[in-house]
Amino acid sequence: MNEIPLSYSLGLSAILFGIGVAGVIVRRNAIVLFMCVELMLNAVNLAFVALSPYAGVEGQVFVFFVIAVAAAEAAVGLAIMIAVFRHRESVDMKNFSLLRW
Amino acid sequence: MLLLQEAAHGAAALAEGNGFTPVLPWLIVGLPLLGFVLNGLLSVMAARRALPTLPPVGDPYYDHAHDDHGHAAAAPSLAPAHVHAAVGAGEPSEQESLDHGTDAHPVDRAAARDEAHAVHDAHAVHDASHDAHGHDAHDDHAPAGPKPFTHTLPSLIAPGVLIGSFVLAVLNFLAMKNAGEGARLAIAEGWSWMPVGYLHVDAALQLDPLSILMTLIITGVGSLIHVFSIGYMKEDPGYPRYMAYLNLFVFFMLMLVLGSSYPVMFVGWEGVGLCSYLLIGFWFREKANADAGKKAFIVNRIGDFGFLVAMMLLFWNVGALDFATVNQSLLARGSGIEFAGPVITAIALFFFLGAAGKSAQIPLYIWLPDAMAGPTPVSALIHAATMVTAGVYLVVRSSVIYTMAPAASLVVALVGALTAIFAASIGLKQWDIKKVLAYSTVSQLGFMFAAVGMGAYVAGVFHLMTHAFFKACLFLGSGAVIHAMHHALHSTHNPADAQDMRNMGGLRKYLPVTFVTMGVSTLAIAGVPPFAGFFSKDEIIGAAWLGAEGSSHLSRASLFGVSGAAWMGAIGVILSIAAFMTAFYMGRMMLYTFFGDNRTGDQERRHLHEGDWTLTLPLIVLGALAVVGGFLNVEPHVPIVQLFNFGQGEALHHWLHPVLAGSDDVIAQNVGRLEEPEHSWVPIGLAIAIGLGGLALAAAMLGRRRLQTADVQPAFQGGVEKTLYNKWYVDELYDRVVVKPVGGLSRLFARFDMGVLDWIVDLFGRLAQMFGIAFGRLQTGQVNTYAFVLIVGVLIVLGSFVAL
Numbered sequence: 003m004n005e006i007p008l009s010y011s012l013g014l015s016a017i018l019f020g021i022g023v024a025g026v027i028v029r030r031n032a033i034v035l036f037m038c039v040e041l042m043l044n045a046v047n048l049a050f051v052a053l054s055p056y057a058g059v060e061g062q063v064f065v066f067f068v069i070a071v072a073a074a075e076a077a078v079g080l081a082i083m084i085a086v087f088r089h090r091e092s093v094d095m096k097n098f099s100l101l102r103w
Numbered sequence: 104m105l106l107l108q109e110a111a112h113g114a115a116a117l118a119e120g121n122g123f124t125p126v127l128p129w130l131i132v133g134l135p136l137l138g139f140v141l142n143g144l145l146s147v148m149a150a151r152r153a154l155p156t157l158p159p160v161g162d163p164y165y166d167h168a169h170d171d172h173g174h175a176a177a178a179p180s181l182a183p184a185h186v187h188a189a190v191g192a193g194e195p196s197e198q199e200s201l202d203h204g205t206d207a208h209p210v211d212r213a214a215a216r217d218e219a220h221a222v223h224d225a226h227a228v229h230d231a232s233h234d235a236h237g238h239d240a241h242d243d244h245a246p247a248g249p250k251p252f253t254h255t256l257p258s259l260i261a262p263g264v265l266i267g268s269f270v271l272a273v274l275n276f277l278a279m280k281n282a283g284e285g286a287r288l289a290i291a292e293g294w295s296w297m298p299v300g301y302l303h304v305d306a307a308l309q310l311d312p313l314s315i316l317m318t319l320i321i322t323g324v325g326s327l328i329h330v331f332s333i334g335y336m337k338e339d340p341g342y343p344r345y346m347a348y349l350n351l352f353v354f355f356m357l358m359l360v361l362g363s364s365y366p367v368m369f370v371g372w373e374g375v376g377l378c379s380y381l382l383i384g385f386w387f388r389e390k391a392n393a394d395a396g397k398k399a400f401i402v403n404r405i406g407d408f409g410f411l412v413a414m415m416l417l418f419w420n421v422g423a424l425d426f427a428t429v430n431q432s433l434l435a436r437g438s439g440i441e442f443a444g445p446v447i448t449a450i451a452l453f454f455f456l457g458a459a460g461k462s463a464q465i466p467l468y469i470w471l472p473d474a475m476a477g478p479t480p481v482s483a484l485i486h487a488a489t490m491v492t493a494g495v496y497l498v499v500r501s502s503v504i505y506t507m508a509p510a511a512s513l514v515v516a517l518v519g520a521l522t523a524i525f526a527a528s529i530g531l532k533q534w535d536i537k538k539v540l541a542y543s544t545v546s547q548l549g550f551m552f553a554a555v556g557m558g559a560y561v562a563g564v565f566h567l568m569t570h571a572f573f574k575a576c577l578f579l580g581s582g583a584v585i586h587a588m589h590h591a592l593h594s595t596h597n598p599a600d601a602q603d604m605r606n607m608g609g610l611r612k613y614l615p616v617t618f619v620t621m622g623v624s625t626l627a628i629a630g631v632p633p634f635a636g637f638f639s640k641d642e643i644i645g646a647a648w649l650g651a652e653g654s655s656h657l658s659r660a661s662l663f664g665v666s667g668a669a670w671m672g673a674i675g676v677i678l679s680i681a682a683f684m685t686a687f688y689m690g691r692m693m694l695y696t697f698f699g700d701n702r703t704g705d706q707e708r709r710h711l712h713e714g715d716w717t718l719t720l721p722l723i724v725l726g727a728l729a730v731v732g733g734f735l736n737v738e739p740h741v742p743i744v745q746l747f748n749f750g751q752g753e754a755l756h757h758w759l760h761p762v763l764a765g766s767d768d769v770i771a772q773n774v775g776r777l778e779e780p781e782h783s784w785v786p787i788g789l790a791i792a793i794g795l796g797g798l799a800l801a802a803a804m805l806g807r808r809r810l811q812t813a814d815v816q817p818a819f820q821g822g823v824e825k826t827l828y829n830k831w832y833v834d835e836l837y838d839r840v841v842v843k844p845v846g847g848l849s850r851l852f853a854r855f856d857m858g859v860l861d862w863i864v865d866l867f868g869r870l871a872q873m874f875g876i877a878f879g880r881l882q883t884g885q886v887n888t889y890a891f892v893l894i895v896g897v898l899i900v901l902g903s904f905v906a907l
Contacts, residue, residue, distance in 0.1 A: 026890045035886070099884025 406460015458494030479582030509660030516556025523549030647675030686797020
């Protein structure tokens with residue numbers, strides 16, 4: 003059985019992470035922003051899993067933690083989004099500059 | 104019970120006859136401290152009670168009462184009286200607002216008592232402000248109703264603890280007296296206070312003949328003055344506070360004389376300065392009194408600087424600060440400190456700077472006359488009998504240091520002599536009875552310093568002791584006079600000054616006890632045999648004559664190129680003139696106060712009378728001591744008084760011998776044997792002539808003079824009198840030379856501080872502000888931008904890791 007080379011997995015992970023980063027920087031829609039963040043997290047998960055045969059099983063354990071945190075983060079983030087939407091009638095990040103001085 | 108056991112223990116030690124075990128030494132200082140704590144608590148309670156009783160929030164009468172304040176006297180029933188009593192200080196209406204019988208506003212019993220107290224308080228302030236000179240204005244009107252316990256308990260506590268201390272001191276004295284002469288030293292170890300590096304200072308008490316003598320004077324005279332204070336101050340609203348301060352003072356004074364090392368002594372030294380400040384400014388609502396307290400405190404700081412420098416020099420060169428070790432090191436040959444060398448001279452002079460501040464010597468004497476702003480018993484205790492003699496005690500305690508520094512000793516003697524004549528000349532032309540006594544005290548302290556400076560340590564201590572008796576008596580007598588005068592003037596609402604001698608005259612008919620005791624003390628201070636002051640003063644002047652003849656260890660020393668013998672001759676002449684002036688101004692004071700016709704006023708005269716027993720008993724005891732105190736140290740060959748002398752003669756010399764043995768050793772090592780002086784009758788005859796002559800001159804010159812009251816009689820006539828009345832313009836000179844330049848310099852520094860330093864600090868503030876505004880622009884509020892910056896940063900960090 004042919005194994006998938008490590009470089010493929012890591013390359014895919016890097017590409018996914020890059021897409022996520024680009025999305026976070028470029029996109030304005032808050033929901034898409036969240037999805038991009040999830041994408042980055044999952045890229046990291048992929049890298050963890052891909053490396054676990056070489057670096058030990060701890061990477062896979064970490065993945066579970068990341069998934070749990072990602073789930074929590076998504077729940078909290080979406081709740082915030084809903085609250086913001088109720089307030090502003092928009093999820094466009096351009097309209098939220100509350101952190102400004 | 105413990106006390107009795109200890110006493111029995113002490114008695115057992117007595118029976119053995121050699122060892123000396125101190126009897127509860129810590130309790131001697133502890134009792135006054137206990138008194139301070141108790142009286143302090145009482146004064147806090149009294150102060151809380153005197154606070155204005157504010158009505159509950161929303162009291163409809165309160166604002167109304169405030170608006171109507173001016174009319175409250177006319178219509179007391181309209182307004183709640185207690186509010187007025189509290190806020191109406193200084194208003195002439197407080198008596199009327201006492202009228203709670205017609206008060207529409209129901210006041211419960213406790214509030215009424217508070218109110219009476221507050222009224223009383225306010226009334227005293229009113230008194231002080233209406234009295235032209237204000238000082239010693241205290242209220243003779245008893246407050247309504249019985250006095251609260253805060254004003255009765257101090258009468259028991261304050262003198263009680265002092266008498267307890269005195270009894271303990273007497274027990275210790277007796278135990279020490281029965282010990283052998285070599286064994287009269289005990290150090291009561293407390294705890295290790297400052298174990299820092301090579302510096303080991305223990306909190307310990309040293310009981311030796313000198314410290315026990317001082318303790319006896321402080322607690323004995325102190326007890327009498329505390330008793331006097333009851334009669335003098337009991338109507339004052341601040342009575343518990345007064346007694347608390349007085350007890351605290353005695354505690355610190357005892358620490359000063361009983362401390363076994365210079366740092367412990369310094370604690371007492373600073374403590375008595377603090378209490379002096381607190382008590383001079385006791386009636387601090389008047390600015391003059393508060394200023395006098397500040398002046399005393401600040402002038403004393405200059406002296407304390409000298410004390411500190413001397414202590415540091417001593418530690419630097421000797422390596423220890425307790426008296427025993429210091430003396431041993433200095434006496435040991437090859438200690439590195441040479442006889443009459445620069446180091447020991449500097450130490451001695453810096454210690455003398457401290458002594459000059461505390462004991463009011465030139466140039467730091469200016470605070471003592473102003474200190475008369477305090478209550479008169481305070482003047483008697485602190486500014487005549489005890490605290491101001493601390494400098495003399497310091498010099499005697501450091502006798503080894505001073506004997507090793509002959510030039511510094513001569514400086515001490517010279518400054519003392521100059522102070523003696525200078526202050527005496529000012530005393531010639533003062534009208535305030537307390538000011539005369541104040542300058543007299545400065546002058547007598549000058550005598551003591553002249554004595555200890557000339558190496559006549561015993562004569563200095565002897566004069567210290569007799570001075571404590573007769574000057575305390577004179578001050579308390581003046582207090583009794585002022586008390587009577589104030590009472591008389593107050594009862595007719597006469598605004599005349601109760602302390603001005605021009606308003607007195609002929610008081611001997613009205614105040615017989617005061618007259619007799621003060622008269623005896625005047626004879627004592629003037630130097631009339633056989634009263635106390637004659638012997639002590641004669642011994643000082645005699646020491647100067649003997650030194651001039653060459654039989655003092657300082658005779659061969661020199662200062663500014665002039666031999667010690669010549670200096671001492673000059674000092675003898677100066678002191679003789681000062682003694683003559685002393686007799687003259689004291690005679691003048693007695694003449695103007697007690698003789699001639701009464702000038703107080705026809706109405707007022709009926710109210711002049713002696714105070715109660717608390718005022719007269721201390722006077723009688725101190726007067727008796729002023730009569731017999733001098734016999735303690737009579738030379739054995741004086742024939743007239745041999746009958747009275749205690750045992751062997753020169754008792755004080757023998758008693759203090761162990762303390763001064765070190766200084767004798769220094770003389771034996773470095774100067775050699777001194778020839779025994781020949782006794783001559785001339786100095787003694789001269790001393791008698793000076794004392795009687797001064798009094799006689801005063802009687803001849805002033806006895807026939809008809810004085811007017813202060814508002815008619817001018818304070819001075821002619822240039823010399825004006826200069827003397829204005830105290831040689833020294834205060835003005837200091838103001839011009841010291842105070843004004845320091846003030847100008849301070850203003851300059853203030854402008855530098857505000858203009859330059861503050862500008863620099865503000866600059867940094869403004870810079871930070873500008874940076875904030877500039878970098879604030881980077882905050883867009885857009886999460887994407889932040890994420891971008893974050894990622895760029897991460898990339899840079901990661902890139903740098905890879906690159907390196």
